[in-house]
Amino acid sequence: MLALGVSTGFVTIIDQAAFSFAVPGLRDDLGADAGQVQWLVAGYSLAFGAALLPGGRLGDVFGRRVPYLVGLLLFAVGGLLAAGAGDANVAIIARLVQGLGAGLVNPQVLGYFQDLFTGPARAKAIGAYTVSASIAGLVSPPVAGWVLATTAPGLGWRLVVLLSVPVALALLVAGLAVLPSVPRSGSRQGFDLIGLALLMAAILALMLPVTAGVPGGGLWLVVAAIAGLAFAGWERRIARRRASPVLDPALMRSRGFMLGTGVATLTFGAGLGLGIVSTLFLIDGLGLPALTAALLLAPRALGMAIGSMQSWRVAIRFGRRGITIVLAAGAVAMAVEAALVATGSPPLVLIALVGVGTVHGVLSGLAIPSNQTLTLEHAPADAAGVGAGVLALAQRLAGAVCLAVGIGLFLGGETPATGFATAAVVFAVLSAAAVAISAFDRGAVRVG
Numbered sequence: 001m002l003a004l005g006v007s008t009g010f011v012t013i014i015d016q017a018a019f020s021f022a023v024p025g026l027r028d029d030l031g032a033d034a035g036q037v038q039w040l041v042a043g044y045s046l047a048f049g050a051a052l053l054p055g056g057r058l059g060d061v062f063g064r065r066v067p068y069l070v071g072l073l074l075f076a077v078g079g080l081l082a083a084g085a086g087d088a089n090v091a092i093i094a095r096l097v098q099g100l101g102a103g104l105v106n107p108q109v110l111g112y113f114q115d116l117f118t119g120p121a122r123a124k125a126i127g128a129y130t131v132s133a134s135i136a137g138l139v140s141p142p143v144a145g146w147v148l149a150t151t152a153p154g155l156g157w158r159l160v161v162l163l164s165v166p167v168a169l170a171l172l173v174a175g176l177a178v179l180p181s182v183p184r185s186g187s188r189q190g191f192d193l194i195g196l197a198l199l200m201a202a203i204l205a206l207m208l209p210v211t212a213g214v215p216g217g218g219l220w221l222v223v224a225a226i227a228g229l230a231f232a233g234w235e236r237r238i239a240r241r242r243a244s245p246v247l248d249p250a251l252m253r254s255r256g257f258m259l260g261t262g263v264a265t266l267t268f269g270a271g272l273g274l275g276i277v278s279t280l281f282l283i284d285g286l287g288l289p290a291l292t293a294a295l296l297l298a299p300r301a302l303g304m305a306i307g308s309m310q311s312w313r314v315a316i317r318f319g320r321r322g323i324t325i326v327l328a329a330g331a332v333a334m335a336v337e338a339a340l341v342a343t344g345s346p347p348l349v350l351i352a353l354v355g356v357g358t359v360h361g362v363l364s365g366l367a368i369p370s371n372q373t374l375t376l377e378h379a380p381a382d383a384a385g386v387g388a389g390v391l392a393l394a395q396r397l398a399g400a401v402c403l404a405v406g407i408g409l410f411l412g413g414e415t416p417a418t419g420f421a422t423a424a425v426v427f428a429v430l431s432a433a434a435v436a437i438s439a440f441d442r443g444a445v446r447v448g
Contacts, residue, residue, distance in 0.1 A: 001116055002125050004178065005109040006132045007171055008072070012102040013136035015079065015164035016044060019095075021144035025157030032088035039092045044099035046207055049396045051103025053203070054196055056111065056389030057246055060382060064108040064115070065179045071104030072172045079165040083158045110388035114376060116180070123312035123373045130369040134305035141294045195234050195246040202227035206397065247390070248383035257387065259441040260375025261394050264368070266434035267327065269398030270427040271364055273406035274334060275300075277423040278341060278353070280407070285416030286344065296353045300361040307365020315370035323371050324438040330363035331431035338424030344417055371438070402427070 020041065027037050051071075058067045078098025085091035113125045143163070148156040205224035208214040231246075238245045251257055275297065282293035314322045337360055340352030372391065379387030406423045413419020 001112055001178070001180070002128065004171065004174055005112060005125065006128045007167070008068075008105055008109050009129045010132040010136045011164045011167045011171065012075070012105065013133045014140045015075075015098070015102075017137050017140035018144040018160050018163055019044065021141065021148060022157035022160040025148065025153055026088075026091060026161075029154050029157065030085065030088040030091060032091075036088040036092060040088070040095060043092055043095040044102070045396065045400065046204075047096045047099030048103040048106075049207055049393055049400075050200060050203055051100045052107055052389040052393045052396070053199060053246070053386060054389075055104040056107035056385035056387070057196065058104075059108045059111045059385035061244075064111050064385065065175075067104050068108040068112075068179060069172060069175050071101045071108065072168055072175065074098070074101030075105065076101075076165050076168040076172065079161060079168065083161040083165070106392055107385045107389040110376070110392070111385035114379065114381070114384035114388070120312060120316050123315040123370065126373045126376075127308050127311040127369040130308040130311065130365065130372075131305050134301055134308055134365065138298060138301040138305065145291060145294075192234075192238055192244060192246050195231060195238060198227050198231035198234055199246055202231060203393070207400065246386070248380055248386060250380050251378075251383050251387055251390070254378040256441060257375055257378035259437055260371055260378065261391055262437045263323075263327070263371050263434045263441075264375060264391055265394040265398040266430045266437070267330075267364070267368060267371070268395040269402035270334070270430040270434070272399040273402035273427045273430075274338065274424060276403055277406045277410045277420050277427075280410050281341060281416055281420040282349075285420065286346075286349070296350070297357070299354050300357040303358040303361025304365035304368075305361075307362035307367075308369050309365075311366050311369040312373070314366050315373045320374060320438065320441050323367055323374065324435060326363055326367040326370075327431070327435045327438050330360060330367055331428065331435055333360040333363055334431055335424075335428045338421070338428065342417055342421045342424065402430075 023037060023040060026032065026040065032040065055067055055071065075098050078094045078096075078101060081094035082091050082098065085094060109129065110126070113122055113129070117125050140163075144160045147159050147163075150156075151159060202224045205220045205227060209216070209220045214220065235245045235247065239249055278297060279293055282288045282296060288296075314326060318325075333356055337352045337356040340348045340356065343349070375391060376384070376387055405426065409423040409426065410416070410419040413422055
């Protein structure tokens with residue numbers, strides 16, 4: 001099960017990371033306009049985020065095996081349709097299907113880890129899952145670049161889109177053979193469709209203006225607020241009737257879970273935001289080729305993979321205090337890295353990205369999965385899937401917001417250096433806030 005879950009995390013991340021390299025060729029080949037390109041890029045994330053909580057809830061109520069297999073099937077079918085698309089709108093729909101499948105699969109994997117592993121074994125499983133994501137982010141740019149460089153323009157982008165499909169199909173076959181059907185408890189035999197619909201409306205209203213650039217951001221926030229209030233009222237009604245709400249009240253009342261989710265949200269958003277503005281600064285500010293920029297940023301991803309391999313030790317041996325110390329060291333490393341890069345001096349930029357960047361990556365790898373492990377320890381056993389969905393959705397929303405904010409601050413600067421420095425300060429503040437929240441969590445000290 002561990003190998004299956006880790007491989008699943010790898011295939012969904014490598015698809016998302018590689019697809020951005022296929023976009024220029026897809027745009028030219030299918031004649032996509034600017035709006036269609038935006039939906040091609042954002043559609044996967046939008047559908048992924050929208051499916052996380054429903055997927056987690058389905059797994060908690062009916063068992064994880066069927067949602068996992070259906071999600072993988074949708075993911076593979078979406079990839080095949082996107083690769084064979086002869087029209088940009090078909091490719092957009094295919095990416096939405098693929099994102100929906102990935103969103104169904106993700107909470108099942110983490111839910112299985114919660115169901116089948118305990119203590120150190122669970123911490124190691126979540127660490128391995130994060131390692132797979134780091135490796136996917138590390139290998140996908142050069143692989144996609146090599147495919148595009150060695151194939152015809154009209155074929156290259158299609159092969160890049162297909163990269164994840166054979167692996168997904170192999171995982172589907174393996175899942176049919178080995179996945180257990182973890183029995184659900186009798187108290188979770190309800191499925192609140194109205195509550196789920198209201199929650200989905202609130203999530204989509206929040207994500208549409210950020211991930212897909214849909215105009216009318218203020219109006220969408222109002223819609224999200226109305227849907228969110230209606231959802232909260234409906235959930236209270238469901239709870240009074242002693243029925244089964246979408247979000248387990250015990251989960252939402254858990255101080256450790258909510259604080260850990262806050263830490264994960266800020267840390268993930270800050271790291272993703274710094275990554276995009278670093279890339280933009282290297283390419284637009286220093287005039288480096290895209291491949292050179294990718295190679296300079298690779299040590300950070302490699303460091304994160306190395307740190308993730310040992311993250312279980314932090315969660316098991318040192319608990320929340322250890323996570324807080326690692327987060328604090330990571331925030332300092334981020335600030336030093338950003339300050340050196342902002343100078344624009346080639347030697348200092350090299351030191352920042354290859355030296356300090358590697359240290360920053362290792363610290364992030366130690367902190368992120370260990371915080372996830374400790375946070376999910378607070379999720380009730382019969383709400384493990386929803387807990388994983390809430391955690392993943394919070395990170396995805398934070399990533400979308402920080403990407404948009406980072407790009408806006410960078411492009412709005414008087415020079416690339418000032419734009420980068422402004423964005424880096426914002427993300428350093430977010431990292432410091434994550435440290436403060438982690439220090440405030442004085443609940444369960446360690447895992448196991």
